[in-house]
Amino acid sequence: MSKTISQILLAGFVLISLCSCTDLKEINAFALTGQQAMEKGKGISYGFEKYSVDSSYVFHPFPDQLKDVDCTCTQQKKLDVLNKKEYQILSDYFGALALFTDPKSSIDITPVGDAVQSGTYAGITISDDESSITATLSGFLTDAVTTGYKSKKLKQIIKLYHDSVVTLIAFMKLRSDALVGEIENMQEILRTNTDKLLRTADKNETKWSLLFTYELQKKEWDGKLAMYKDFDSDFDKITAGGNLIYQNMNNLKSKDFKKKLNTIIRNLIYNGDTKN
């Protein structure tokens, strides 16, 4: 299914949900939108592995042989897998939140079951704190699937947002921002190397080749950076929405709360549309 059709279906589903009569329809709509955002995050194709392949060329621009710029990238692949696992855990969390607010939501959750292991992967650290949060969330989600989505547990899952999800999103956002920083650094090295080579190149055909290669590569990375910056914005809106729900946990029927949450949901959907 194309992204556009999927986005239209989601928007329609959210609108139907907003128009339904349940008291928790706004939270349900927020959860569905949050889940969609996490699924998109999970699908990002340019991660640490592809960055490492590119950076091995850029940071070693004058190799004696191709072997010098080979990247086996085992650790980077592992980091990408762990990142996707965290997106999956959050997708499951929002799916569970949707089911707690409306058990008829058409969502199928298969919790990942275990924690993301702490450690340093390709120079990037996943702390014990972060690993522990993923263990807590995975445990809760497995339990929720087993025992069913009873509304009396709603406050527990909202509290879990405040205690665990916010911090996990903060860790994921930092890691995503760090990758953006590394891609930007790679661009900077490419710019300086191109400028240095242009300074000494004496033939027009060499200059043209350098210029063309530079522009082509820069445009490609600019596209990746724009994609990451969009997701950064999703993280912020989801954090704001979740915090709003937590702060109004005992006042979920308030008109003011519903109005504010609907604004966040609309912005999330709009941001999803602009990505397509």
Add this chain to the structure above:
Amino acid sequence: MATQKIRKMTALDQAQFAYDTGRFYQTVARQIGDFLHDNIKELSDRQLSILSDDQTRLISYSNTFFSLTEDITFDGAAPYFRSVTNATKQITDAIDHIQKVSDIISISAGVIGVAAGILSQNGPLIASSLAAVLTTIMPDK
């Protein structure tokens, strides 16, 4: 000196500090890149070599901090980290207005010293390198 009680940094605090420091090093590296870009025809081979090597080192430090390492803190680190955080904007603002190649080289060397101090958990090295940078950007103080 009065002992100041400082809240222990959480793993998220440490990752955030590492990330912010990575951004600072990236900004300085990019400013040096802008200087190179604007003056590439006028710089001597030696100046170009020093500046581009410094830029590579700054980017390498930036990437090291972007690893979001937890091992960045050490006993008594807080005042040193605070002084670095407080000086970052002053340093990046100053580089934007500096025209002398020797000043740019001197600042980048000092900033590299600060990074080496942070990563080797050497407070006095952080302080002395930062002081050298501040002397270059504010010679009258």
